Amino acid sequence: KNQVEQxxxxxxxxxxxxxxxxxxxxxxxxxxxxxxxQDTGRGPVSLTIMTFxxxxxxxxxxxxxxxxxxxxxxxxxxxxxxSDSASYICVVSAGSTxxxxxxxxxxxxxxxxx
Amino acid sequence: xxxxxQHPSRVxxxxxxxxxIECRSLDFQATTMFWYRQFPKQSLMLxxxxxxxxxxxxxxxxxxxxxxINHASLTLSTLTVxxxxxxDSSFYICSAIGPVGxxxxxxxxxxxxxxxx
Numbered sequence: 001k002n003q004v005e006q007x008x009x010x011x012x013x014x015x016x017x018x019x020x021x022x023x024x025x026x027x028x029x030x031x032x033x034x035x036x037x038q039d040t041g042r043g044p045v046s047l048t049i050m051t052f053x054x055x056x057x058x059x060x061x062x063x064x065x066x067x068x069x070x071x072x073x074x075x076x077x078x079x080x081x082x083s084d085s086a087s088y089i090c091v092v093s094a095g096s097t098x099x100x101x102x103x104x105x106x107x108x109x110x111x112x113x114x
Numbered sequence: 115x116x117x118x119x120q121h122p123s124r125v126x127x128x129x130x131x132x133x134x135i136e137c138r139s140l141d142f143q144a145t146t147m148f149w150y151r152q153f154p155k156q157s158l159m160l161x162x163x164x165x166x167x168x169x170x171x172x173x174x175x176x177x178x179x180x181x182x183i184n185h186a187s188l189t190l191s192t193l194t195v196x197x198x199x200x201x202d203s204s205f206y207i208c209s210a211i212g213p214v215g216x217x218x219x220x221x222x223x224x225x226x227x228x229x230x231x
Binding site: 034036041042043044045046049089091102104105106107 | 118120155156157158160205207209219220221222223224225227
């Protein structure tokens with residue numbers, strides 16, 4: 001069964017600090033892994049998308065890594081801001097072309113405090 | 115980047131009435147659209163997958179007669195919650211992907227908060 005597990009479930013950090021969120025998956029065959037940021041009451045917004053051959057991708061203060069051998073990914077947030085407070089969702093897609101056949105993680109709720 | 119627009123963002127309806135939610139891809143042809151439901155503090159739950167011009171494929175446990183999905187064009191899919199009940203109150207989100215060769219990215223709408231009173 002395809003699964004995506006995220007940790008921690010929730011995280012509280014002080015503004016300006018860095019943090020790393022984890023995502024482990026068992027989805028097969030692997031197509032791509034995406035990280036989304038979801039603000040409360042809003043739809044998810046894409047942060048990064050990585051395919052099998054990519055092991056790191058950055059988007060501003062967000063850097064995602066992917067280890068396809070161990071089936072692990074991380075999202076590193078640098079110099080956190082209050083606006084980073086949100087739920088971060090790891091989504092792994094299976095198959096060759098259908099990006100929508102996806103397995104969602106339960107998300108990590110990040111709270112950045114001043 | 116590609117944009118998916120969902121409308122309305124919030125709707126309150128009376129129990130027993132029907133509500134239609136629209137999902138539009140504004141700058142690409144969405145060959146496939148997905149509808150999700152999300153409860154507070156939980157992840158997105160896939161309800162159904164719709165391909166343009168064909169019947170939607172519903173996930174197990176989702177009543178197709180209650181959640182009517184129409185994907186009549188490459189840029190528009192609609193979800194109609196029929197005979198709504200308070201337990202249907204939830205956050206509904208659509209996403210869309212483009213044709214083969216387009217980015218593998220799935221783009222999400224802003225979501226619709228449905229409250230049934």
